[in-house]
Amino acid sequence: MKRMRKSMNWLAVTVALILFVPAAKAQSQNPLSDPEIASVAVTANQIDVDYGQLALKKSHNADIRKFAETMISDHKNIIQQAAALAQRLHVTPKTNAMTQSLLNGETTTMKTLKAKSGTAFDKAYAQNEAAYHEAVVGAVKTKLIPETQNAELKGLLQSVVPLLEHHTMMAKELASKF
Amino acid sequence: MKKFFQIVAVCFSGCLILAGCNNGSNSSTVENSGPQRDTVIIKLMAFTPDTLTVNKGDTVVWINQDIVAHDVSHFPDRAWHSDTLNPQNVFVKVIDDSSSYFCSIHPTMRATVLLKK
Numbered sequence: 001m002k003r004m005r006k007s008m009n010w011l012a013v014t015v016a017l018i019l020f021v022p023a024a025k026a027q028s029q030n031p032l033s034d035p036e037i038a039s040v041a042v043t044a045n046q047i048d049v050d051y052g053q054l055a056l057k058k059s060h061n062a063d064i065r066k067f068a069e070t071m072i073s074d075h076k077n078i079i080q081q082a083a084a085l086a087q088r089l090h091v092t093p094k095t096n097a098m099t100q101s102l103l104n105g106e107t108t109t110m111k112t113l114k115a116k117s118g119t120a121f122d123k124a125y126a127q128n129e130a131a132y133h134e135a136v137v138g139a140v141k142t143k144l145i146p147e148t149q150n151a152e153l154k155g156l157l158q159s160v161v162p163l164l165e166h167h168t169m170m171a172k173e174l175a176s177k178f
Numbered sequence: 179m180k181k182f183f184q185i186v187a188v189c190f191s192g193c194l195i196l197a198g199c200n201n202g203s204n205s206s207t208v209e210n211s212g213p214q215r216d217t218v219i220i221k222l223m224a225f226t227p228d229t230l231t232v233n234k235g236d237t238v239v240w241i242n243q244d245i246v247a248h249d250v251s252h253f254p255d256r257a258w259h260s261d262t263l264n265p266q267n268v269f270v271k272v273i274d275d276s277s278s279y280f281c282s283i284h285p286t287m288r289a290t291v292l293l294k295k
């Protein structure tokens with residue numbers, strides 16, 4: 001358990017670094033515009049859909065598959081709402097440094113996950129889900145929400161926070177089983 | 179199918195409004211005149227109120243006002259449970275016993291219905 005926590009911490013730090021170092025850089029330069037925030041939001045959700053789809057392809061564990069299905073369904077739902085809101089507000093999502101750094105993180109993580117199988121995959125997937133959600137919650141709270149101009153977009157991001165927090169708790173509980 | 183749900187939803191909101199009025203007039207007349215109807219809102223990943231106290235035989239209506247699907251399941255064994263409730267769907271149950279319940283889609287969401295003593 002202790003070793004487990006240690007490796008979880010390590011993972012969280014790694015993900016936080018991947019996410020926040022570029023984010024912090026971007027923040028010090030200039031805040032994100034709403035179209036850029038929309039792009040980050042859609043990308044961050046899509047990445048977790050991708051991880052979930054990989055889990056459904058690779059895992060035979062019932063708990064992992066159920067969790068992955070929930071992630072796919074919840075995050076697709078958010079993408080839909082973000083896309084609908086962006087369209088209504090005439091905001092076209094704009095790729096930016098943070099989107100790119102999220103995608104780079106996904107490439108690295110996908111490579112690691114794809115190299116594993118069986119219980120080793122299940123454990124790595126669950127740990128990554130905990131760390132990824134934790135990092136995204138942090139970014140949404142400390143960067144995306146404060147920098148969003150449009151009230152409705154800000155409102156959508158705020159309403160997503162409890163969902164991400166529950167996903168984090170669920171992932172931690174799941175990871176503790178391995 | 180979608181229409182059916184809309185009709186169901188409209189019926190329920192009608193019932194809820196009636197139930198609401200009922201409660202109002204009850205307080206000035208007779209107390210405990212028959213089974214009551216209570217509402218639990220599912221929103222922002224929480225059941226509100228998270229502890230609901232009712233009389234045996236009362237009806238509880240759960241309304242999913244959240245942005246994702248949830249369900250209402252007896253904790254921990256799902257001895258009774260709703261179907262998956264998409265946003266705006268409702269679940270209705272007559273309460274005969276105190277019980278803890280949770281969302282089996284998001285097991286970290288928990289709440290309780292208690293019978294009045």
Ligand SMILES: [Cu+2]
Pocket residue numbers: 247248249281282283284287
């Ligand atoms: Cu739920």
